[in-house]
Amino acid sequence: MEFGRAFSYVFKDPDWLKKVAITGLIGLIPILGQLYLFGWGLEMSRRVIKGEPELLPEIDFGGFLGKGFQAWVIALVYSIPVIILQLPLQLIGPLGASLQMDQDTFSYVMIAVSVCCGGLLLIYSIFLALMLPAAMGNFVSKNQLGAGLRFGEVFALVKAAPVAYLLVLVGNLLVGIIAPLGLIACIIGVVVTQAYGLAVMGHFIGQAYKEATQKLGVA
Template identity: 30%
Template sequence: MDFERALKFPMDDPDWIKKVVIGAVLSIIPIVSFISIGYVMELLKNIIDSKEELPEWSGFGGKFVKGLVAAIISFIYMLIPMIIMAIFGFSSAMTMASGSDAAIAGGIVGFGITMLIVLLIMLVIGFIIPMAYANYVAYGEFGAAFRFSEIFEKIKANFSDYIVLYLIVIVTSVIVGFIASIIPILGFIIALFLSFYLYLAYAYILGNIYIE
C-alpha cells in the first residue's frame, strides 16, 4: 500500500478544497453531519469500484441515508462495551454506596478494572468496524456489515496494511485533537478541515485494502 499516495489522493481533484470545506462544515452540524459521513462512504465505494475520484456534492438525501446507516452500524458494534460498562459501573456504584472504606476502595478498583477492559474491547471492536463499513458499501446491504467471516477474511488477507491504517487513524486523531486543544479557535478550524481531509485519505486506503 502506498500510504504517501493515499495522503495526496484528495488533492488530485481540481475542486478538492471546495469539497473538503463543504464536508468539514457539514460534519459539525448535528444530524446534518450524517451527510458528511455518507460522502466518505460514497468515496469508499468509488475506491472499491476502482474509481479513484472524489464524489460530487449532490444527492444529499442518499448521502444522509448512507451516513445514518454507517452510524447505526458503529452503534451496534459498540453496544457490547457500552453494556459491560453500564453493568459493572452500576455494580461498582452499589458497592461504594455501602459506605465502608473497604467497599469504597473495592468499588473504585473494580470500576478502574472495568474501564480498562471496556477500553480494550473498544480498541478491538474499533479495529473491526472500518472493514465492516467497507463490506457494507461493497454490497450495498446493511447486513453485510455483520458478515463476520467475510470481514475477518478481508482483514486477514492484508493484515499488515490494515494494522498500519488503524495506527495511522489513532495517531492522526491524537495529533488533530492536540492541534484543536492548544490553539484557541484557529486550532479548532484547522482540526475541523484536517479531520475531514484525513477521512478521505482513510477511505482511499481502506478501499484499496478491501480490493487487494
C-alpha cells in the same frame, strides 16, 4: 497498501479545496452534518474498492446522509459490548452506596471491577478498531447494511490482511493528530481538516478492503 497515497490523493483533484470546504461546512450542521461527513468519506472507500477515479465526491446530501446513517447503525451494533462493559464501572458507585459497603470492601470491589472490565474494554477496543473498518468496507462494497453486520465475513477480511488493517489503525491515529490542528486556525481550519481527515480514512478503508478481498479471492 499505499500509505502515503491516502494522504496525497486529495490534492490531485483540481477542485479539492472547494469540495473539502463545502463538505466541511455541511459537517457543521448538528448531527446531520456528521452523518453526511461519514457517508461522504465512505463514498471514497467505495470508489477505491471499485477502482473508480479517485476524485473527491460532489455534494449528494440525501445519498451521503443515508449512507452515513447506515454506517452509524453498524458502528452502534459493534459498540454494544463497549456499552455493556462500561455499565459495571458506572453502577459500582451507586451499588456500593445502596449496600452500605465499608470503605475497604468498596475499594477492593472497585479495583476488581475496574481491572476486569477495563482489561476487557482495552482488548475489545483494539479488536473493534480492526473490525470496524472492515465492516464499513463490506457495507459500501455490497451496498447493504447487513453486509457490515456479517461478523464472519468481516472477521475473515481482517484475518486475510491483518497488516493492512493495522495500517488503517495507524492512519486513523495520524488523522486524529491532524484534526485538532484545525483548532489552531479556528473555524476555517476545523472545516478543512475534518473533511480532509474523513477523505483520508475513506481511502484507507477502501485500500484495506481491496487487499483483503484479493487475498481471499473474492471479486
